[in-house]
Amino acid sequence: MLAKTPKPPYYAVIFSNVLTAVDGGYAEMADRMVALASDQPGFLGFESAREEIGISVSYWKDLESIKNWKANTEHQAAQQYGIQDWYAHYITRIAKVEREYSFIKED
Amino acid sequence: MLAKTPKPPYYAVIFSNVLTAVDGGYAEMADRMVALASDQPGFLGFESAREEIGISVSYWKDLESIKNWKANTEHQAAQQYGIQDWYAHYITRIAKVEREYSFIKED
Numbered sequence: 485m486l487a488k489t490p491k492p493p494y495y496a497v498i499f500s501n502v503l504t505a506v507d508g509g510y511a512e513m514a515d516r517m518v519a520l521a522s523d524q525p526g527f528l529g530f531e532s533a534r535e536e537i538g539i540s541v542s543y544w545k546d547l548e549s550i551k552n553w554k555a556n557t558e559h560q561a562a563q564q565y566g567i568q569d570w571y572a573h574y575i576t577r578i579a580k581v582e583r584e585y586s587f588i589k590e591d
Numbered sequence: 592m593l594a595k596t597p598k599p600p601y602y603a604v605i606f607s608n609v610l611t612a613v614d615g616g617y618a619e620m621a622d623r624m625v626a627l628a629s630d631q632p633g634f635l636g637f638e639s640a641r642e643e644i645g646i647s648v649s650y651w652k653d654l655e656s657i658k659n660w661k662a663n664t665e666h667q668a669a670q671q672y673g674i675q676d677w678y679a680h681y682i683t684r685i686a687k688v689e690r691e692y693s694f695i696k697e698d
Contacts, residue, residue: 485644486607486682496605496686498648500593500638504696531607533640537592539648541605567694575593575693579603579686586682587674589611 487529487543492581494528495544501574502537510570513562524553543581550578594636594650599688601635602651608681609644617677620669631660650688657685 503510518530521542526549532540544550553559566574610617628634628649633656639647651657660666673681 485609486680489682489684492684496603496684498603498605498688500648502592531644531646533642533644533646535640535642537638537640539638539640539646541607541646541648567696571694571696573593573693573695575596575691577596577599577603577688578690579688581605581684581686583685584682586680587678588680589674589678 485531487531487541489528489543489581489584492584494581495547495550496579496581497542497544497550498577498579499540499542499574500537500577501540502572503570504572506569508569509565513565513570517559517562520556520558521553524556525549526552547578592638594638594648596635596650596688596691599691601688602654602657603686603688604649604651604657605684605686606647606649606681607644607684608647609679610677611679613676615676616672620672620677624666624669627663627665628660631663632656633659654685 521527521530526545528543528545530540530542532538544553625637625639628637633652635650635652637647637649639645651660
């Protein structure tokens, strides 16, 4: 369930957001965007959770891959819907992952 | 509810995790760690959400601040409890935030 990312360096797009009360079609669009992102060159993985706020983190090989994904035509349309209807507030942070540590419990 | 972070560059610690079935004391410890982190030098903000997985992102001024927080005695004890009891799997990614974009809906 956690993204299996390669040895750093690579990039993370941390998308933190608060939704409006308008949720028609949001879940379907969000699922579609994850599927579409997964098909893009340079995509490395995705993690997401929502309670009071939503945090979605997508992982990418490099800044060029992120730029191409941002400019994807279908993604652009979804971003417009997001601004019009679904998001009350969002912050997108583009960050270079420098180190990674992990732990898996042995049964 | 989203972290008010300064103009980049700054650092993000992306802590993605899956819990075990052992949850005794977890919520209290997690709340305590957020409060304690907030008092550390270089702390800039915190965002968190949990569904199937938990994602907590803390923001820091620099790598030195992150190193000091990791080494904090009370935090070290919490990390030990986490490994012993609460976490089935976690990945900690340390990333340098290079760019930030935001949107707030005008009412």
